[in-house]
Amino acid sequence: EIVLTQSPATLSLSPGERATLSCRASQSVSSYLAWYQQRPGQAPRLLIYDASNRATGIPARFSGSGSGTDFTLTISSLEPEDFAVYYCQQRSNWPPVFTFGGGTKVEIK
Amino acid sequence: EVQLVESGGGLIQPGGSLRLSCAASGFTVSSNYMSWVRQAPGKGLEWVSVIYSGGSTYYADSVKGRFTITRDNSKNTLYIQMNSLRAEDTAVYYCASVIGSNWFDPWGQGTLVTVSS
Numbered sequence: 001e002i003v004l005t006q007s008p009a010t011l012s013l014s015p016g017e018r019a020t021l022s023c024r025a026s027q028s029v030s031s032y033l034a035w036y037q038q039r040p041g042q043a044p045r046l047l048i049y050d051a052s053n054r055a056t057g058i059p060a061r062f063s064g065s066g067s068g069t070d071f072t073l074t075i076s077s078l079e080p081e082d083f084a085v086y087y088c089q090q091r092s093n094w095p096p097v098f099t100f101g102g103g104t105k106v107e108i109k
Numbered sequence: 110e111v112q113l114v115e116s117g118g119g120l121i122q123p124g125g126s127l128r129l130s131c132a133a134s135g136f137t138v139s140s141n142y143m144s145w146v147r148q149a150p151g152k153g154l155e156w157v158s159v160i161y162s163g164g165s166t167y168y169a170d171s172v173k174g175r176f177t178i179t180r181d182n183s184k185n186t187l188y189i190q191m192n193s194l195r196a197e198d199t200a201v202y203y204c205a206s207v208i209g210s211n212w213f214d215p216w217g218q219g220t221l222v223t224v225s226s
Contacts, residue, residue: 042218049211095167
């Protein structure tokens with residue numbers, strides 16, 4: 001089973017700053033990785049899929065990169081609504097098992 | 110607009126059963142892969158189950174043999190039957206469509222299941 005490890009657990013930043021979040025897989029997942037944002041009291045929403053493709057309606061300040069085992073979600077300039085928890089996720093080939101990372105909380109400094 | 114609305118959550122005693130529903134609008138449940146994901150209070154996300162458009166079903170080890178995912182095509186609704194519930198099944202349960210075979214989008218608003226005596 002592939003394990004996803006996210007770091008840091010918490011990121012304390014100010015609005016306008018750049019956020020860099022990391023997700024490391026225990027074995028290669030090629031480019032099959034997604035990122036989700038979850039605001040307090042809300043359901044998660046898809047931000048990035050296939051490591052670097054923005055989902056519909058996601059602002060350009062969100063970008064994803066990486067392949068293999070190391071992935072990064074970058075928020076170029078934090079807006080107030082971006083303070084939330086972010087999860088990475090992958091799906092193993094067979095049998096299909098979906099795995100999430102433990103999450104990174106981006107909080108206001 | 111694509112929308113998913115869960116219902117059926119509540120307080121249930123350990124060992125009990127509960128069925129959650131997820132009503133879809135704006136797309137056809139039977140033509141898509143559909144999944145359940147849960148989140149224990151204050152914790153991260155945990156995948157529970159998926160049903161493929163062809164009808165194949167898969168489960169996380171933590172629920173295998175206790176939970177069953179189904180759908181009713183006539184009602185355009187996804188279900189999960191949860192039996193032998195345990196305290197550790199306490200969570201908000203989200204339904205989600207699976208796009209590209211891999212990614213969850215969109216998600217419902219979730220329904221809370223509390224397993225406690």
